[in-house]
Amino acid sequence: xxxxxxxxxxxxxxxxxxxxxxxxxxxxxxxxxxxxxxxxxxxxxxxxxxxxxxxxxxxxxxxxxxxxxxxxxxxxxxxxxxxxxxxxxxxxxxxxxxxxxxxxxxxxxxxxxxxxxxxxxxxxxxxxxxxxxxxxxxxxxxxxxxxxxxxxxxxxxxxxxxxxxxxxxxxxxxxxxxxxxxxxxxxxxxxxxxxxxxxxxxxxxxxxxxxxxxxxxxxxxxxxxxxxxxxxxxxxxxxxxxxxxxxxxxxxxxxxxxxxxxxxxxxxxxxxxxxxxxxxxxxxxxxxxxxxxxxxxxxxxxxxxxxxxxxxxxxxxxxxxxxxxxxxxxxxxxxxxxxxxxxxxxxxxxxxxxxxxxxxxxxxxxxxxxxxxxxxxxxxxxxxxxxxxxxxxxxxxxxxxxxxxxxxxxxxxxxxxxxxxxxxxxxxxxxxxxxxxxxxxxxxxxxxxxxxxxxxxxxxxxxxxxxxxxxxxxxxxxxxxxxxxxxxxxxxxxxxxxxxxxxxxxxxxxxxxxxxxxxxxxxxxxxxxxxxxxxxxxxxxxxxxxx
Numbered sequence: 001x002x003x004x005x006x007x008x009x010x011x012x013x014x015x016x017x018x019x020x021x022x023x024x025x026x027x028x029x030x031x032x033x034x035x036x037x038x039x040x041x042x043x044x045x046x047x048x049x050x051x052x053x054x055x056x057x058x059x060x061x062x063x064x065x066x067x068x069x070x071x072x073x074x075x076x077x078x079x080x081x082x083x084x085x086x087x088x089x090x091x092x093x094x095x096x097x098x099x100x101x102x103x104x105x106x107x108x109x110x111x112x113x114x115x116x117x118x119x120x121x122x123x124x125x126x127x128x129x130x131x132x133x134x135x136x137x138x139x140x141x142x143x144x145x146x147x148x149x150x151x152x153x154x155x156x157x158x159x160x161x162x163x164x165x166x167x168x169x170x171x172x173x174x175x176x177x178x179x180x181x182x183x184x185x186x187x188x189x190x191x192x193x194x195x196x197x198x199x200x201x202x203x204x205x206x207x208x209x210x211x212x213x214x215x216x217x218x219x220x221x222x223x224x225x226x227x228x229x230x231x232x233x234x235x236x237x238x239x240x241x242x243x244x245x246x247x248x249x250x251x252x253x254x255x256x257x258x259x260x261x262x263x264x265x266x267x268x269x270x271x272x273x274x275x276x277x278x279x280x281x282x283x284x285x286x287x288x289x290x291x292x293x294x295x296x297x298x299x300x301x302x303x304x305x306x307x308x309x310x311x312x313x314x315x316x317x318x319x320x321x322x323x324x325x326x327x328x329x330x331x332x333x334x335x336x337x338x339x340x341x342x343x344x345x346x347x348x349x350x351x352x353x354x355x356x357x358x359x360x361x362x363x364x365x366x367x368x369x370x371x372x373x374x375x376x377x378x379x380x381x382x383x384x385x386x387x388x389x390x391x392x393x394x395x396x397x398x399x400x401x402x403x404x405x406x407x408x409x410x411x412x413x414x415x416x417x418x419x420x421x422x423x424x425x426x427x428x429x430x431x432x433x434x435x436x437x438x439x440x441x442x443x444x445x446x447x448x449x450x451x452x453x454x455x456x457x458x459x460x461x462x463x464x465x466x467x468x469x470x471x472x473x474x475x476x477x478x479x480x481x482x483x484x485x486x487x488x489x490x491x492x493x494x495x496x497x498x499x500x501x502x503x504x505x506x507x508x509x510x511x512x513x514x515x516x517x518x519x520x521x522x523x524x525x526x527x528x529x530x531x532x533x534x535x536x537x538x539x540x541x542x543x544x545x546x547x
Contacts, residue, residue, distance in 0.1 A: 021046055022062050027531075029069070030240040030538065031401070032417035033424025037080055038116070040073035044086065060094075067094045068238030075205050075236075078107055078177040079144040082116050099235050103203055108173040112142035119144045123152060130158055137165060143174045154185045155419050157390020163194065176201055180208035187211060188393045188421050206236040207422070213245075214423055222249055240543075244427035247542045248484070251375075254367035259290035262370050263348065264440075267340035268355035269297035271330050274304045276491060277357040278312055285320060287361045292353075293345045295323045300330035332459025341453060349443060356437040358491035365485045369440040372428065372480050378533075380445045380477035381469060383434025384485040385425050394419045396489055399431035399481035400466070401530060405523035408515045412466070426483045430537055432530040434479050436465030438487045449475040455517075463510040467517065473526045474518070478533060 019027075025043050029035065035043055044066035051059050070087040074080065084107070091104070122145055126133035130153065137149045146169050153162040166182050169175055179202030187195040195215075199208055213228035226249055229242050266289065270277040277296070284294070298309055306326045313322050323345070331339070337354055346352050351370070355361075365384070372382045386397035397415045404411040412433070418424070445451075452471055458464035469479045518526075 022058065022065065025065060031413060033241045034072055034076065034418055034422065035069060036418055037073035037077045037083055040069040041083060041086065044069050063094050065238060066090065067096065068236065071096065071100060071236055075207055076181060077147060079110060079147045079174050080116055081110065097235050099204060103205055106203060107177060110143050114142045114144050119148055123148045130156065130161055134161065143172060147174065147178060154392055155394060157388060157392045157394060159189045159391030162392065170201060176203060180205055180211060183211055184420065184422050185392050189391050206232045206239065209235060210423060241424040243542050248427050254364055254371040256288055256367050258370040259288055259367050263350045264292040264353060264366065265345045265349040266292050266353040266355065267295045268357055269299045269336040270301065270357035271299040272301045272303035273357055274309065274312065278316055280355065280357050280359050281313065281316055283360045285317065287363045287365055289366050295325065295340060295343060295345060297336050297340060298324060298326045299336050300327050332456065333461040334454035334456045334458050334464045338453045351440055352443055353440045354436065356489065358489060359437050360488035360490065361438060362486055365438065368482055368485050372482055373442050376430065376478065376480045378478045379442065379480040380451060380472045381434060381439050381441050382480045382482050383439040384487040385483040386435045386437060386489050387421065387486050389488055389490045393421055395421050395425065397435040398425045399429065400433040402432060402527040405527055407520045410515045410523065428480060428482050430478055430533045431481045432473065432479060433466050433469035434481050437489045445477055449477050451475045451477065457513055458510045462507045463514050467514045470526060473530055474522060
């Protein structure tokens with residue numbers, strides 16, 4: 001069913017009203033998928049603040065959501081005594097599934113008595129040094145410290161160390177309770193054998209049921225996946241991302257024929273990254289792009305000659321036409337995109353894809369994007385789920401919204417609300433902005449709405465994608481996130497990137513430029529529109545049909 005995805009007048013009026021704390025936390029939960037445990041405690045406390053001992057529906061809903069967030073936080077870190085204590089106080093006040101109560105009662109007691117406030121500083125001593133972290137884990141017997149250390153190895157993508165310490169941890173008292181979460185890490189590392197071993201060690205929880213659904217979906221058993229997700233919702237009802245996932249199950253698969261009959265121009269540019277660029281081109285050619293035309297813009301590279309790039313591309317392409325444009329100087333990312341936009345190949349196309357020169361693409365990325373334009377009729381741009389490189393895939397970038405706007409003020413939501421990839425971002429939704437490493441534009445809508453080109457004042461890079469997406473909303477278009485498309489962005493891994501004061505200053509400067517391009521009223525309207533379209537999609541399409 002096609003939807004223009006504009007909120008109804010009733011929904012628009014509701015959005016003008018001051019949101020309640022329940023509305024705010026519910027939206028944050030839907031935005032983040034899962035809260036990290038510390039943030040879940042904060043959210044639960046906000047929900048419980050100022051509650052009178054009454055039985056009105058709003059108070060009951062706040063207590064119910066607070067309890068659900070704490071249940072999730074405890075399953076995601078069973079070693080946390082803070083969460084366990086708060087949850088123990090709330091459980092008599094609200095209902096939880098019998099399966100959760102059985103899981104809760106089976107938890108062991110941590111004899112160390114450490115709190116999160118005491119354990120976190122121990123882990124932070126290691127900085128970004130995995131060897132130092134291993135030394136800390138060797139000297140501390142506390143389960144909480146070991147669990148936090150495992151999370152750190154996961155975040156860094158350190159599979160070998162993660163597996164080694166996970167094997168030790170699962171032999172301890174908290175091993176069974178944490179095994180399903182650890183199994184998600186091994187699943188994202190590609191180790192299905194170890195994933196199944198860990199999954200079978202632990203008692204059933206929403207995490208184990210969701211992973212079983214993921215395994216079934218991977219094998220094409222959609223009915224089994226649906227069954228596990230529904231059981232997961234019975235175990236833990238407050239999982240909005242599962243409503244999206246269930247909605248996705250009812251949607252038709254992206255048709256590869258869309259690629260064959262669509263006129264697409266794919267453009268990307270590079271500066272001094274020969275090997276990385278060739279790896280991106282190899283990934284692109286291995287994906288299903290049909291007859292799409294490809295143009296590579298050499299943005300004034302000095303690390304290799306034009307002849308070297310021409311020869312390497314010709315060898316890799318094996319007869320597939322790839323146009324190469326050599327520029328004598330580096331004109332920056334915004335100008336490079338504008339150059340590609342003006343090419344005859346683009347003007348003759350219906351869609352334009354911009355790629356960074358450091359991405360690895362899934363095979364069906366283009367078919368998924370083209371399908372998105374059929375569903376989201378006002379979409380001008382669609383973008384992917386960005387994941388970090390490394391032996392354990394983690395979240396790098398999903399979707400963004402405004403967090404705060406004002407006079408020369410723009411604050412956006414976190415581009416990676418939680419580093420763990422637990423399937424909580426594997427769906428589609430309208431949003432303010434998407435990642436620019438692999439995004440597709442509908443050129444007819446771009447031209448019809450008069451969307452401006454990329455602003456060269458943001459050269460050489462940074463903030464230009466975000467600002468351009470804001471311009472799309474200002475012009476009356478929309479941006480759509482497609483979490484079915486997982487793109488590895490190999491050169492933008494910020495997990496342990498060295499600090500560069502000059503680069504940070506450049507990014508800050510570009511952000512200030514962006515803040516001065518929009519009036520306070522324009523930002524407020526764009527915020528209301530982007531959130532309103534997102535809310536309408538959730539209420540009318542996802543939750544309305546999946547509840």
